[in-house]
Amino acid sequence: QIVVTQEPSLTVSPGGTVTLTCGSNTGAVTSGNFPNWIQQKPGQPPRALIYTTVNKHSWTPARFSGSLLGGKAALTLSGVQPEDEAEYFCLLYYGGALVFGGGTKLTVL
Amino acid sequence: EVQLLESGGGLVQPGGSLRLSCAVSGFTISTSAMTWVRQAPGKGLEWVSSLSGGGGDSYYADSVKGRFTISRGNSENTLHLQMNSLRAEDTAVYYCVKVPLVGQLSYYYYGLGVWGQGTAVTVSS
Numbered sequence: 106q107i108v109v110t111q112e113p114s115l116t117v118s119p120g121g122t123v124t125l126t127c128g129s130n131t132g133a134v135t136s137g138n139f140p141n142w143i144q145q146k147p148g149q150p151p152r153a154l155i156y157t158t159v160n161k162h163s164w165t166p167a168r169f170s171g172s173l174l175g176g177k178a179a180l181t182l183s184g185v186q187p188e189d190e191a192e193y194f195c196l197l198y199y200g201g202a203l204v205f206g207g208g209t210k211l212t213v214l
Numbered sequence: 215e216v217q218l219l220e221s222g223g224g225l226v227q228p229g230g231s232l233r234l235s236c237a238v239s240g241f242t243i244s245t246s247a248m249t250w251v252r253q254a255p256g257k258g259l260e261w262v263s264s265l266s267g268g269g270g271d272s273y274y275a276d277s278v279k280g281r282f283t284i285s286r287g288n289s290e291n292t293l294h295l296q297m298n299s300l301r302a303e304d305t306a307v308y309y310c311v312k313v314p315l316v317g318q319l320s321y322y323y324y325g326l327g328v329w330g331q332g333t334a335v336t337v338s339s
Contacts, residue, residue, distance in 0.1 A: 141325035143259065150332050151251075151259065156314050156325040194259050198323040201273060203249070203261035 107131060109197050111206040116214050117185045125209045126177040127195030133176035134197060140178035141196040142171055145208075151194070155180060187213050216240035216328045218310045223333030230300050230337070236293040236310030236330055244268070244288040247313035247322040250295050252306035253332075262308070263295065264322035273322060278304075300337045307332040 108130040117123040127140060134140060142155040153162055155171035158178065168186070172179045178195055190213040195206040222234040236248070247267040252260050263284040264273045272284050283296040293310055313320050314327035 139323050139325055143326060145259075150309060150329050151253075151326075152329065153311075153314075153326045156327065157316060160314070160316070162314065162327060196259075196261070196325055198325075202275065203264070203323070203325075205259045205261060208258045 107199055107202070107204050109195060109204050109206040111193075111195060111209045113207070114210045114212065116212045117182070119185055119187055119213055121185050122181065122183045123185060123211065124174070125180045125182075125193055125195075125211070126174065127179070127197065127206050128177040129197060131199070134173065134178045136173065138178070138197040138199070140171065140173075142169075142178075142180045143194045143196065144191045145194065146191045154193075182211075185213055189213055216312060218312060218328060218330035220308065220310050220330045220333035223308065223335045225336045225338065226300055227339050228301060228337055231296070231298045232300065232335060234295040234297065234308055234310075234333060234335070236295075238291050238293065238310075238312070241312070243286050243291045243293060245320065246315075247320040247324070248284075248286065248293045249311045249313060249322060249326065250284065250293075251309045251311055251326070251329075252304075252335075253309070254303075254306040257306075260306070264313070265293070266322055267313070267320035297335070300335075302337050305335060305337050307334050 145151040249264040250262040310330040
């Protein structure tokens with residue numbers, strides 16, 4: 106069974122920088138897993154931020170960036186804003202199936 | 215502007231069926247890969263099914279394989295999810311999602327773009 110792992114929770118100060126990671130129990134995450142990052146705020150539908158590792162949607166704020174880091178997919182928020190407080194999910198592709206991570210609750214404090 | 219609007223959710227008994235629809239605007243569904251994602255109450259996101267752009271290839275999570283069928287109605291620019299043999303664990307909000315383009319290509323594994331607002335499905339007796 107494929108398990109995609111994320112930090113359960115992280116806290117960052119406004120204006121700070123934080124990196125969320127997305128790992129896999131099958132080994133290193135690569136560009137072939139086409140990592141995606143999705144943001145969800147309470148009571149709202151999810152919103153896609155990053156697709157195919159690094160690509161931003163037209164609505165994605167510039168302070169969000171995707172990368173591969175140490176065998177994991179990573180989402181970096183630079184200059185965090187209070188409105189970035191949300192849950193963040195990663196999504197990986199495994200030859201025929203898409204698997205979400207369990208999500209990271211980001212607190213801006 | 216790309217917009218997605220799901221419908222068809224509701225309360226259904228275990229073993230019953232529902233057909234979800236996703237009406238899209240701002241693009242032609244016949245050439246775009248599309249995906250259904252669900253979220254059980256208080257839980258995370260779960261990929262349900264995807265449909266390739268252009269061709270008819272479909273993909274399913276193991277949890278729904280053999281019970282759910284994804285399809286598109288090109289004339290009405292609508293995506294469907296036929297759900298049979300429903301179980302309590304299928305209770306969730308179901309989201310329709312457009313797969314982003316990379317260049318001019320839309321493969322389901324590129325991931326997720328614009329989301330709909332979701333439609334709630336409750337399976338209970």
